Amino acid sequence: MRVTTASELAKRRMEMASRRLGTKNPAEAIGGLLDRSFHLPAHDPRYGNNLLTPGRFPLEHSFSEVAGNALRLDMQPLGPEATAHARQQEASREMRRLTHQHYGKEALHWFDQRSERWRNGMSHGDTRFGAWFGMATDAYGLQECKVYYEMRESDIDNLPPNLKHAARIVMEIMPELTPIFTSIACGRGRGAQRVYFFHRGDLRLLDLEPLLNQLGIGKQLPSLLAAAGVIFGGRFVLPQGSVIIGLRDTNKGLEMKLDVLVAGLPDPPQQMYQLLNMVLSERPSSQSNLHRWVQAMTPDDMQGPGEIGVISVRVLPETPARCSLYLRPSGYDRQGRSAAGPGSAPQPQDAYRV
Amino acid sequence: MTTKEKFPEIFNENLPGGATNEVNITNKRLYLAIRHLLSELFSIDRANDDPGNPPLTPDPSQFKDYYKVDDPNDPSKKIPDYFNEDKIRFLAIIGQLRLAGYEDPSFARIERWSKYLKDVEDADIDMDEESEFARLFPRGSMRTAPQPENDVSSANIVWVPESSRPVKVETFGTEPDPRGPDRSTNPPTQRFYHFRVLIVAEFITRFTEAMQQYSAYSELYKQVYRGLHEHSQGKFNGTQVTVTISAKQLADVTERLIRDNVNPNDPNIRLTIQSVIARTISSASGSGGLDGNFSAFGISLPDLDAGTHVEIIPDNLHAVRVIYYCAQLEEMRLFATVDTVVEHATSGMLPISRGPGLDRIYRWIKRAPERINEFERRGLYARVLGLAQGSVDEPLPNREFSDLWFRFLASVSLKFREITSSERSQVSDEQIHKAGRDLAVNISLHGYGITAPAAIEMQGVVQEMIDMLSDTEILRSYGVRDIWQLVDRVSALYLNGAANGVKFRTMAASGERIISWLARKAPILSSASALGLGITTFDGRGNRRPTNDFFTLAELAERWLAVTGTTDEMAERHTDPVDLDAQLTVPMLGQNTGFQAGIQNTLDQAGIELPAMPAVPQI
Incomplete structure (x- = not known):
């Protein structure tokens, strides 16, 4: 019997989602990468050996308020046995190809400059995952492509000057922050680099105030607290292992992104999606985009699109909190031997479906 | 005093261990195979109609002194016969086979x-x-x-x-x-x-072609042999003493003459031959531009720390070895440093006057158009080592190299530690064999095409750069004491920060030697068993210990892992063998191109399925 590979499954799912969302199919652009990364059979437990979505299939879809009509994905390139260095090279290769193909030589040059440190012949021997790859498509084609490179504290020196300066300030104000990876993204109009910090120890959201003030976005603290407070069910202290803070230098000033890893919360609210909806109700277009996205991401034979992996809240000097949701899509991981087994077992919705 | 002739490609008496040296053993196999085929297929034996010489013995060390009978009335009176036809034929065939990379009659199959x-x-x-x-x-x-x-x-x-x-x-x-x-x-x-x-069919085919070529151009071969004999003779007090002749060079020079349609009876044939010999030597040394037949020459890389067949083609591995070495030097910014120094000299910023250093810089500038440039080099690194550099449309990047490389090094390192301890063995000899084989096949696959000539050129370029930057006057003008200090200083001042020179030097030196080890072990790696690898041996008390060969390899692997800061945990995680879906041994034309992907997408959308085609190797 022919075994369905995870790559085939992912391509089918992406084609379906893109058709429903009205975007270009990402699989058309990265079909080769999907084949190389997900060549094992679908539901193979070895996929769980990854650091993007530990224990789960290494593919994540996300909804972002600022790109509400896009089909976004992040994935771990190459199979579970690949080395970190191989992933760095593979993600870089794919990124360069797409950047050159869609955005031209100038964009490629920009990316090459930013990523030079990670594209050479060596990586640190203790590198754990190396790199991840991300992209987003909309109705017009490739909206953005992105590489996440694992980094160490000494790699701060390889960041562009503004970001490096901001990173140093952040680490000075909050010594609990350790740089863990950086993302370099190319879009139609411009590129952007973000540096991510892992927060050691519990984080009281109010403790972000001096940091935000220093970065010039202190006035957005109330909106950040309001959004986070609602989504996390009134929790204003986030436990160790659940917080990642991202910084990005934009033409509108520094942007701070608070990523909360839901798996790190001891008692995440079961109604988190509804709570997020509540936050978005202030912005009806974002809310309707989210509904449309959820519907598009839900396969016919599943009850929902998947589990929430990460909730993000980002603020800019002149823009209040905007939310993102990262989803671990359902249907890629084995749920049990029968429909009555543990977990959210698949139940056919369509009576005519075989 | 008579002249002694030496043929190092048949028997090299200067190698340690003499006849038991691995190189001499390999040479002996080729020697025996040719001797046997000459006799079996063409009934050519030295004993035939040659009263001056006994038949060739199976011992290649005896292949040296040929004689002819000086006086037909007295067959016992012999004089040296330096231009014996049997000898020249034998050398011409050996040379042609070596030139074509057929050094192992078993073809490692x-x-x-x-x-x-x-x-x-x-x-x-x-x-x-x-x-x-x-x-x-x-x-x-x-x-x-x-x-x-x-x-x-x-x-x-x-x-x-x-x-x-x-x-x-x-x-x-x-x-x-x-x-x-x-x-x-x-x-x-x-x-x-x-x-x-063991003689395989492919070898016979190539042997027959070599024999045909010799028969067609035997006069030219003889003339070239004479030329080489005169060119390489050593003299002592005006008397000829020793002559060392390379069979590969004999074949290479003759092939060039054949290509140029040179007539063996041309009155200027000797001058022509001398000129071609000079060209081959200059191109081999890397200083003569791009005229050389690159395949004809071996590869020898400078020591960075000095002064401060079939599935696995060894020649391909040797070529990749150079590319790997150069890639590390590139990361170390040696190439960029040279460019900066040359730029400084061109703009008059470098306080050096007329001398060898300036001559080298000038020569470097003048030859720039024909030298392999950075874009081409980075394209090679992408194709051969899988680095995300060079062209974005590279059709065959070596995606697997990084994984296979690390897996092999980790396996060797762990095995070495297990041999020298009483711990339970987790890595078997077969695992080492498989990891080495996978890596060697991968390297061999990506060593085809332009890799070998580019490697020969890059070897010359590296040597030229090292010579240039080692010039005392240049070093002094930057206030440093050796070339690596110079690289650090120039990188720090002009190239956005210095790289870790010790790390890249170590990676370059140990990495190229590891690939060289794989090339030497190619026949054994091509076989189905790890028996010939010689990983462990026993000491006088019956205790297991690594062989000298494996000890050296493990030391290199450990050095590479240590300098990259690889943790034991990380190494152990990558020692398990991986089942490769496909392991090509020859490049597939037209695979993995954007054009093909486009067609495939169209077909997929139309629901048309084509028969499965061989794919580019994947892990």
Whole structure:
């Protein structure tokens, strides 16, 4: 019997989602990468050996308020046995190809400059995952492509000057922050680099105030607290292992992104999606985009699109909190031997479906 | 005083261990194979009509002094015959085969150590009489009977002797048993094995072509041999003493002359030959531009710390070895440093005056258009080592190299530690063999095409850069004491920060030696068993210990892992063997291109399925 590979499954799912969302199919652009990364059979437990979505299939879809009509994905390139260095090279290769193909030589040059440190012949021997790859498509084609490179504290020196300066300030104000990876993204109009910090120890959201003030976005603290407070069910202290803070230098000033890893919360609210909806109700277009996205991401034979992996809240000097949701899509991981087994077992919705 | 002739490609007496040296053993296999084929396929033997010389013995060290009878009335009176036709023919064939990369008559195809193989063995082998081997080659002996039945079409059998023909049995000697010492004795004793030569069909085909070429251009070969003889003779007090002749050079020079349609009877033939010899030598040294036949020359890289077949083609590995070495130097910013120094000299910023340093810089500038440039180099790194550099449309980037490289090094490192400890062994010899084989096949696959000539050129370029930057005046003008300090200083001041020179130097030096080890072990890695790898041996007390060869390899691997800061945990995680879906040994044309992907997408959308095609190798 022919075994369905995870790559085939992912391509089918992406084609379906893109058709429903009205975007270009990402699989058309990265079909080769999907084949190389997900060549094992679908539901193979070895996929769980990854650091993007530990224990789960290494593919994540996300909804972002600022790109509400896009089909976004992040994935771990190459199979579970690949080395970190191989992933760095593979993600870089794919990124360069797409950047050159869609955005031209100038964009490629920009990316090459930013990523030079990670594209050479060596990586640190203790590198754990190396790199991840991300992209987003909309109705017009490739909206953005992105590489996440694992980094160490000494790699701060390889960041562009503004970001490096901001990173140093952040680490000075909050010594609990350790740089863990950086993302370099190319879009139609411009590129952007973000540096991510892992927060050691519990984080009281109010403790972000001096940091935000220093970065010039202190006035957005109330909106950040309001959004986070609602989504996390009134929790204003986030436990160790659940917080990642991202910084990005934009033409509108520094942007701070608070990523909360839901798996790190001891008692995440079961109604988190509804709570997020509540936050978005202030912005009806974002809310309707989210509904449309959820519907598009839900396969016919599943009850929902998947589990929430990460909730993000980002603020800019002149823009209040905007939310993102990262989803671990359902249907890629084995749920049990029968429909009555543990977990959210698949139940056919369509009576005519075989 | 007579002149002594030396043919290092047949027997090199200067190598440590003499006849037991691995290089001489390899040379001996080629020698025996050619000797045997000349006799079997063409009935050419030195004994024929040559009263001055006895037949060629199986011992290649005896292939040197040829004589001719000076006085027909007195056959015992002999004088040296430097231009004996049999000798020149033999060397011409060896040279052509080596030039074409056919240095192993077994083509690394079949495990040479197993019993019942259809190969040529010496007389005393203990062989099962019922076996297929015994049926075809009774007692495993090699025959010199004329007019054999040639059958190059079937498998690896080349000739099938008839039992009725007279048989002459010869002994080839012995070679160290790849299974290691005999452990049943105390202390374990080194075992020796009957020397065996396996000749595969592809080798015969190439041999026949070489023979044809020699027959067509024998006069030219003789003229070239004369030229080489005169060119390389050493003199002592005006008397010729020794002459060292390279068979590969003989073939290379003659091929160039054939290509140029040179007539052997041309009155200026000697001058022409001298000129071609000079061209081959200059191109081999890397200083003569791009005129050389790059395949003809070996690769020898400078020591950075000085002064401060079939599936696995060894030549491809040697070429990749150079590319790997250069890639590390690129990361170390050696190339960029040279460019900066040259830029400073061009703009007059460098306070140096007329001298060898400035001459080198000037030469560097003048030759820039024909030198391999950075974009081309980075394209090579992408194709050969899988780095995300160079062209974005690179059709065959080596995606697997990084994984296979790390896996091999991690396996070697862990195995070495296990041998030297009492811990339970987790990495078997077969795992080392598989990891090494996977890596060697991958490197060989990506070493085709332009890699070899580019490697030869880059080797010359590296040497030129090191010579230039080592110039005392240049060093002094930057206030540094050696080339690596210069690289650090220039990088820090002008190239956005210095790289870790020690790390990249170590990676370059150990990495290229590891690939060289793989090239040397290519025949064994191509075989199905790890027996010949020689990983462990036993000391006088019966304790297991690594062989010297494996010790050296493990040391290199450990050095590479240490300098990259690889943790033990990380190394252990990558020692398990991986089942490769596909492992190509030859590049597939038209694979993995955007054009093909576009067509495939269209077909997919239309629901049309094509028959499966071979894919680019994947992990």
